[in-house]
Structures are given as structure tokens and as C-alpha cells.
Amino acid sequence: MSARSVATDAAADEEQRFSLTLPPSSAYVGTARLFAGAVARHFGADEDSVEELKLAVSEACTGAIRAQGESATAPVRMEILRGADRLAFEVGASGVTLPWSAGEVEDAAARTPTTDYMTSLSVQMIQGLFGDVAIVESPDGGTSIRFSVPLRHPE
Amino acid sequence: MIDLLLDTRMEGPWTVVDVRGEVDAYTAPRLRERIIELVGEGQYRIVINLEGVEFMDSTGLGVLVGGLKRVREHDGALALVCTRGPVLRVLAITGLKEIFPVHDTVEAAVAS
Numbered sequence: 001m002s003a004r005s006v007a008t009d010a011a012a013d014e015e016q017r018f019s020l021t022l023p024p025s026s027a028y029v030g031t032a033r034l035f036a037g038a039v040a041r042h043f044g045a046d047e048d049s050v051e052e053l054k055l056a057v058s059e060a061c062t063g064a065i066r067a068q069g070e071s072a073t074a075p076v077r078m079e080i081l082r083g084a085d086r087l088a089f090e091v092g093a094s095g096v097t098l099p100w101s102a103g104e105v106e107d108a109a110a111r112t113p114t115t116d117y118m119t120s121l122s123v124q125m126i127q128g129l130f131g132d133v134a135i136v137e138s139p140d141g142g143t144s145i146r147f148s149v150p151l152r153h154p155e
Numbered sequence: 156m157i158d159l160l161l162d163t164r165m166e167g168p169w170t171v172v173d174v175r176g177e178v179d180a181y182t183a184p185r186l187r188e189r190i191i192e193l194v195g196e197g198q199y200r201i202v203i204n205l206e207g208v209e210f211m212d213s214t215g216l217g218v219l220v221g222g223l224k225r226v227r228e229h230d231g232a233l234a235l236v237c238t239r240g241p242v243l244r245v246l247a248i249t250g251l252k253e254i255f256p257v258h259d260t261v262e263a264a265v266a267s
Contacts, residue, residue, distance in 0.1 A: 025181075026179065026180035026181040027181050029179055029180060029181060030158060030177060030179060030181065033210065051240075051241045051244070054210060055210075055212055055241075055245065058179055058180075058210070058212040059212055059213060062179065062180045062212065062213075062214060065180070066180070117217065117220075118213065118214070118217050121213040121216055121217055121220075121249055122212075122213040124213075124248065124249045124250070125212065125213045125245070125248055125249060128248030128249070129248070
């Protein structure tokens with residue numbers, strides 16, 4: 001699938017949606033990073049944003065898999081929405097509650113004491129990356145994580 | 156597994172682990188196992204060379220922290236070599252840059 005084949009100048013003002021669904025295995029998180037990076041670069045995100053994005057996607061996908069425990073069966077879904085000047089991401093798995101609560105992600109002071117050191121590290125990572133990270137309830141149950149990166153305006 | 160390459164070598168009393176590729180939930184367990192092996196062999200002074208690392212997330216950081224704890228149980232040391240922006244950023248975001256000695260080169264790390 002090529003993101004390049006989808007975008008056209010005529011569609012520059014329209015919203016465009018990309019999605020990727022992966023089996024819930026850490027083996028494929030790298031693929032999600034590649035996909036997110038390719039879409040972001042195509043729409044003009046700068047390299048720093050692309051690196052941040054890959055981190056956020058990696059943390060999000062890994063969280064969606066880890067939250068399912070030993071027998072993960074719900075595929076991880078990443079939706080990318082290209083808006084006028086931002087590229088918005090949402091990552092989740094159907095019916096799966098991500099390991100971070102809305103409070104933990106949005107406010108370091110609200111972080112609940114956790115015995116899981118890895119969850120603590122990943123939430124620190126996510127907090128440090130984007131200002132507009134949000135945990136939202138999904139219509140199909142569970143939660144998903146949203147974040148976005150700015151896009152340069154075309155010349 | 157071509158996503159992560161590990162090479163181990165000795166520099167004086169230090170064991171240097173050269174890491175190349177991407178360190179995430181899929182590949183980090185191999186780095187973890189290598190560190191566990193080294194500690195099991197009595198190697199308590201370890202340099203993790205991250206110069207070849209193109210990507211690392213919190214799973215990778217967790218392995219490094221675990222490694223630090225293991226060597227410290229034997230009064231050892233674990234140092235990092237890293238000059239790449241993205242990986243340094245990951246260390247900075249989580250505050251772990253303050254916990255690990257971070258050097259620009261392996262030579263500097265083994266001289267410390």
C-alpha cells in the first residue's frame with residue numbers, strides 16, 4: 001500500500017484517512033512505526049516530529065498488546081487522519097483497555113502509584129512527547145490513545 | 156532476527172556490547188538475555204554501545220535499567236555510549252540520562 005498513491009494536490013484540503021490493522025504481536029510494532037513514519041513524511045512532517053511519532057506509535061501499539069496479557073487476540077488498529085495542518089493518530093485494540101489512564105497521561109501529578117515499572121516508563125515517555133495526548137473511550141469498548149503532529153503548509 | 160544485531164567484545168576489564176538496529180518490545184528481550192548471560196559469567200563492568208541504534212522505546216530503556224540493577228548487585232557498573240539525538244532524547248524524556256553514565260565513545264566509557 002502506498003500513501004503516495006492516495007494523496008493528490010486536488011485533495012489537499014480534504015481530510016484523508018489511513019488505517020493499519022496488525023496482529024497483536026510485538027513482532028509487528030516496527031511495521032506500525034514504518035507506516036506512521038511514511039505517512040507523516042509524505043505529508044511534510046519534519047524529521048523531529050517523525051521521530052516523536054514513531055516513539056508514540058511504538059509505545060501505543062506495545063501498550064495495546066501488553067494490556068491483553070498472554071493470550072492477545074484483538075488486533076491493534078492505528079487510524080491516521082490527515083487534517084488541514086495536523087496529522088492525527090489514534091491507536092487501540094477492540095475491547096482492550098490501554099495500560100494508561102487519562103489522568104496519568106494528561107497530568108503527571110495525577111499519576112497513580114503503579115507497581116508496573118514498564119507502565120511507568122511508557123507513560124513518562126508519552127507525557128514527554130506530545131502536548132495533546134488523550135486517552136479516549138472507544139465505541140467498541142476499551143480505550144484508545146490519540147496524539148497528533150503538525151504538518152508544514154505546502155509552499 | 157535481523158532487526159537487532161548484538162556483538163560482544165572485551166576492552167580491558169570492560170565488556171562492550173555493540174547494539175545495532177531497533178530496540179523495542181520484540182527485540183529488547185535479546186539484549187536483556189545477553190546482559191543476563193554476561194552477569195552470569197561474572198562480567199560486571201558492561202558498556203552498552205548504542206551508536207548503532209536507530210530506534211529505542213521504553214522497552215529498551217527497561218532492559219537497560221534492569222541491566223544496571225543486575226551489575227550493581229555485584230558492585231559493578233553499566234555505562235552507555237550514545238551521541239544520536241533520538242536515543243539521547245528518549246533517555247532525557249524519562250530522566251534516565253541522569254542515572255546512566257553516557258559517553259560519546261567506547262574509548263571514553265572504558266577509560267572511566
